[in-house]
Structures are given as structure tokens and as C-alpha cells.
Amino acid sequence: PREGRAPSWGKLGDFPVSPPGSSDLFGFGWDGVFYLVAEDGTRLARYGRDGRLMAEQALVVPGLHDDLEAFAVTRDGTIYLLGEHAPSDALKGERWAHVWKLAPGASEAALFLGPLAPGEPLIDQYEDALEAHPDGRVYLGRELEGLRVFGPDGAVLWKSTATKQHEQSWLLEHVAKLRRGKKLAEDRE
Numbered sequence: 001p002r003e004g005r006a007p008s009w010g011k012l013g014d015f016p017v018s019p020p021g022s023s024d025l026f027g028f029g030w031d032g033v034f035y036l037v038a039e040d041g042t043r044l045a046r047y048g049r050d051g052r053l054m055a056e057q058a059l060v061v062p063g064l065h066d067d068l069e070a071f072a073v074t075r076d077g078t079i080y081l082l083g084e085h086a087p088s089d090a091l092k093g094e095r096w097a098h099v100w101k102l103a104p105g106a107s108e109a110a111l112f113l114g115p116l117a118p119g120e121p122l123i124d125q126y127e128d129a130l131e132a133h134p135d136g137r138v139y140l141g142r143e144l145e146g147l148r149v150f151g152p153d154g155a156v157l158w159k160s161t162a163t164k165q166h167e168q169s170w171l172l173e174h175v176a177k178l179r180r181g182k183k184l185a186e187d188r189e
Contacts, residue, residue, distance in 0.1 A: 009043050012036075015051040029073025030134040039067040041083065041109075044102075060108040061100050063088075063116070069097075072132035077104035078152075080138055082130040085116055097127035099140065112154060113140065121154055122167065 009020040016036065019026050025037040033054065034047040041061035046054040061068070065086040072080045079102040084095040098114030111117040124146035131139040136152030145166040149158040159167075 009038060009045075012045055012053055012056050014047075014053050016047065025068060025071055027071070027073075029077065029079075030075040030132070031073060031077045033073070033077070035071070035073060035079070037068060037071050037079075037081070040064075041068050041081065044079075057107055059102070062108065063098070063111065064100075065095050069128050070130040072130050072138070074132045074136045074152075075134035076136070078102065078132075078136065079109075080112065080130060080132055081109055082127060082140070085111075085114060088116070090116060094125070096125050097123060099123070099127075099130065099138065113138070113150060117154070119154055121150065121156060123148065124166075 012020065016034075019036055021039060024039050026035065028034055032049055034049075036043075036045040036047070038044070038059070041064045042059055043056070044059045045056040048054050061081055061083065063085045064081075065084040068081055068083040070082045074080075081100040081102065082097065083100075085091065085098040087093045087095055096115055098117060099112045100109035101112035102109040113121050113123050115123075123140060124142050127140050127142045127146055129139075129141045133139070137157065138150045138152075139147070140150065141147040145162045147160040147163055148156060151157050
């Protein structure tokens, strides 16, 4: 577990009645399995349709800042995890939503979407909704201004009109900030 956090799970058994922790995430995957994911991203359990514990394992989500927001599972058992990445110099000390991808049978998730992910696919800073399609497409959003669909390779497949407008205004705002900074630097010279 991350520093200062105690493990939230004891021994798990068959036929769960409630999640082991009060804020743990749970749900069914497209593979027909019932999943429990510790909110702090340290444990994962899979239950079969008969209610019996299939597997329990430690989970590593590198860079996860606090707790996970959501998870989704594709038909092949790939798990996508949504949470905030820890502040870093690359993020100018800010927390930013990221999606991690956990391949079937793996215990360490890899960064998949977000500013620090390979290819740096643009996602909103405050994404809080995540779903997966059986074929591996990932749906990511926040309210009406952040709906995007990504392929299993991380390529953007679709963006809502509101998302496109939000991205354009965000980019224009940041370009203006950069120009103001450049103008101030020129004025000082």
C-alpha cells in the first residue's frame, strides 16, 4: 500500500455480501466475472458466476495519487482503471486524470491515457466516468464536455461536439497564457 495507508482487505471468501472496504469498487465485466477493486488500487479479486472466489491478487498502479474513481473490464478480461496521477514536474505540480490498463493475468497496470501516458492522448483533467466495450473500446468522460471514445491501442476514435469545443477553448486559453508570458518577458528586456 501507499505510504500511510493500511491494507484494506482481510481474507476474502466465497459468496461476498458486501465489499471488504466501504469505498471499494465493484462490478461485472463483459467477461461475466464479478470484480472487486480496492479503492486505493492495491488489491483485485475476481468471482465466478457461481459466487466462488476465482482469484485474489496484489495490484500495482504506478503513479496513482489517491483513490481510483472507476474501473471497467472488456470481454478478454483487460481492466481499465481511472484515477488521478500523482503531481509531477511534467504536470506542473497538478493532479490530472489518467487511465491505466491491466492486461489479463498481470499485476502491474500500465499508463494508457493521460498527459503522462505514451503518445500523450488529450483527456480532460477531471475525468470521472469510465466504461469499456466488449471489443476493447474505452469510453471516458466528465459531464457533457468530456466524452471521448478510444480504441484498445489508445487512438481517439470519437469525440462529442461539446468535447471538441471544450478542447478548442482550453487550447486557445493556454496559447494566450503562453503569449502573455512571452510578451512580459519581451517587455522586461
